[in-house]
Amino acid sequence: MLRRLYIDWPAMQKLTLEKEGTAHVKELTKLLKDMPDKYDMQIKLKNLLRIEQTYDLNAVVMAQGKFMNSQFDTAMSVRDYVAVANANYESGHYDKSMLWYRMALEHAEPNAEAHTELLGDAFKDTHAKLAKVYLLYSLSNSYKQLSAAQLNASVDELMSKANEADLKHYTTLLLSEDLNQMLERVNQRKSAPSAHYLGCRGQFATPPKLSCCYNATTSAFLILAPLKMEQISLDPYMVLYHNVISPAESLEMQELSIGAMSNGLSTVNLNNLTSPPDIVARIKWLRTESDFSQRINQRITDMTGFDVKEFPALQVANFGIGNYFMPHFDYMDGDRVHQGEIDELGDRMGSLVFYAGNVTLGGSIVFPELQLAVTAARGSALFWYNLFDDGSKDPRTLHSVCPVVRGTRWTLTKWIHAAPQMFIKPCSKKSV
Ligand SMILES: O=C(O)CCC(=O)C(=O)O
Numbered sequence: 508m509l510r511r512l513y514i515d516w517p518a519m520q521k522l523t524l525e526k527e528g529t530a531h532v533k534e535l536t537k538l539l540k541d542m543p544d545k546y547d548m549q550i551k552l553k554n555l556l557r558i559e560q561t562y563d564l565n566a567v568v569m570a571q572g573k574f575m576n577s578q579f580d581t582a583m584s585v586r587d588y589v590a591v592a593n594a595n596y597e598s599g600h601y602d603k604s605m606l607w608y609r610m611a612l613e614h615a616e617p618n619a620e621a622h623t624e625l626l627g628d629a630f631k632d633t634h635a636k637l638a639k640v641y642l643l644y645s646l647s648n649s650y651k652q653l654s655a656a657q658l659n660a661s662v663d664e665l666m667s668k669a670n671e672a673d674l675k676h677y678t679t680l681l682l683s684e685d686l687n688q689m690l691e692r693v694n695q696r697k698s699a700p701s702a703h704y705l706g707c708r709g710q711f712a713t714p715p716k717l718s719c720c721y722n723a724t725t726s727a728f729l730i731l732a733p734l735k736m737e738q739i740s741l742d743p744y745m746v747l748y749h750n751v752i753s754p755a756e757s758l759e760m761q762e763l764s765i766g767a768m769s770n771g772l773s774t775v776n777l778n779n780l781t782s783p784p785d786i787v788a789r790i791k792w793l794r795t796e797s798d799f800s801q802r803i804n805q806r807i808t809d810m811t812g813f814d815v816k817e818f819p820a821l822q823v824a825n826f827g828i829g830n831y832f833m834p835h836f837d838y839m840d841g842d843r844v845h846q847g848e849i850d851e852l853g854d855r856m857g858s859l860v861f862y863a864g865n866v867t868l869g870g871s872i873v874f875p876e877l878q879l880a881v882t883a884a885r886g887s888a889l890f891w892y893n894l895f896d897d898g899s900k901d902p903r904t905l906h907s908v909c910p911v912v913r914g915t916r917w918t919l920t921k922w923i924h925a926a927p928q929m930f931i932k933p934c935s936k937k938s939v
Pocket residue numbers: 832837860871872906908918920
């Protein structure tokens with residue numbers, strides 16, 4: 508009894524005095540510094556808009572969790588709709604934002620009162636923005652001769668004279684238009700898709716059937732272990748190897764990179780940019796030789812016959828959801844390539860990309876000029892030449908990466924320079 512009163516009682520009193528949840532709040536505060544910030548949110552919204560644009564989606568299908576022929580089982584909230592609507596609005600995609608605002612206004616937020624009290628008004632400024640995009644939409648349908656700038660100016664003028672009641676009137680009108688009719692009208696106003704978009708949407712014509720074979724000839728090792736090789740294009744030459752990197756090697760590669768990766772940007776020249784450059788992927792150059800890099804470099808030589816000893820570095824890249832690579836060339840062009848390495852070893856004659864992740868939607872590599880799209884199938888590796896036989900640049904090798912929609916896209920890229928191959932693949936006259 509005495510022990511209880513002397514030891515337990517004060518402990519219990521202390522516990523009773525402690526505010527409930529203090530420990531939780533402390534933990535949450537600690538976590539806060541590792542939480543995504545405004546920049547992360549902007550990047551992710553940009554990526555989401557890119558997915559919407561590239562794959563020709565819209566608010567209605569995305570809100571239903573549909574993506575082309577797939578159905579996602581996660582749902583977006585009304586606040587998510589408003590965030591995407593605002594992001595589309597701010598990037599000038601007015602038709603898209605109109606549909607997102609419409610979705611938001613047509614769906615009630617569960618426990619709206621409690622949410623509003625806790626998180627603020629979900630629909631702040633929504634009516635005004637929706638009225639503006641609806642006015643833009645209606646006027647551009649009626650006055651097709653007006654330019655975007657003229658339309659914007661007229662709408663801004665109308666908006667400056669409008670009062671709350673007018674705004675509500677417009678938004679009521681918007682909500683009364685048949686959704687399918689609105690979708691049809693929005694569809695009609697879309698501009699023709701680029702070849703990059705067509706490739707990402709799987710809309711290139713099926714290429715003629717080329718052959719598949721077991722390659723047992725490029726190196727003596729292949730006599731023992733022939734590689735599955737699929738021809739993708741004969742001119743320019745492009746082949747896809749299957750089962751050339753294992754899931755265990757993918758993990759090894761990730762272990763060598765995670766924690767040391769940096770943002771790989773769409774440009775290396777950061778001068779005079781008007782907006783932040785797109786982040787292509789998180790990247791890491793594996794320059795220190797390791798058991799892993801030796802094994803992979805040996806495999807590359809077995810696969811291609813090329814000498815990669817003078818440039819043993821490998822580049823690991825991890826593309827997150829919505830990340831993509833805009834159309835570009837791999838040969839020295841513009842500001843993308845490091846001049847120093849190119850001077851010594853010659854231009855980037857060939858590219859070899861191992862697909863070591865597990866992308867289940869999106870993330871194909873597209874060659875817009877060749878009307879070819881190749882999926883980043885796990886374990887495969889794509890090889891292509893960037894130069895003609897005489898060493899001049901082949902512009903047909905323009906290529907891009909489609910935004911990743913589901914899964915993780917890990918790649919291991921090898922730059923194959925021209926100079927070390929001078930006796931393996933001597934310059935010859937252009938074959939085209
Ligand atoms: O990830 C890919 O499929 C291609 C990457 C690429 O184009 C590059 O690294 O230059």
